[in-house]
Amino acid sequence: MPSNSHSERRRFSRADFHGSAELDWQGQRFLVQLLDLSLKGALLEPPADWQGNTGDAGRLHLRLGEPAQIDMEVELAHRHADRAGFHCRRIDIDSLGHLRRLLELNLQDPNLTERELQQLLDDWVGN
Known part of the structure; x- marks a missing residue:
C-alpha cells in the first residue's frame, strides 16, 4: 500500500482532562477550560473575549497541586467555534515528567505513553 504524508503522520493519544488552566497570551493572563492533553499539545475552551490567530x-499553565504543575510554550494551531487547539512548542523536563505521569494514569497504558514519548523525543532530536 502506498504511503502518503497523512498516513505517515504520527498521532499522539489524547487524555480527556477537564479543568481550569491559565493561558498567558499577548501580555494578558486568561483563565481557560482545558478539555484534553497530549504530549504534543492541548485543546482548550478559551473565554469569549480571547483573541488569537x-x-x-x-x-499554558496547568496546576496539578503544589508543587506539581505543567508549563508549556504553545502555538495556536486551530480555532473552531468555542475551542482552540494548541501545539506544544517547548516544555521543560519537570513539566514533561508530570505530563507523562498524567497521561499514563488517564490512558491506563504505560507502554503507549512510553512509545509516544520516544516518538516525541525522536522528533525533537531529528529537528
Missing part, C-alpha cells in the same frame, strides 16, 4: 504563541 493561528501561529501566535503563548504559555
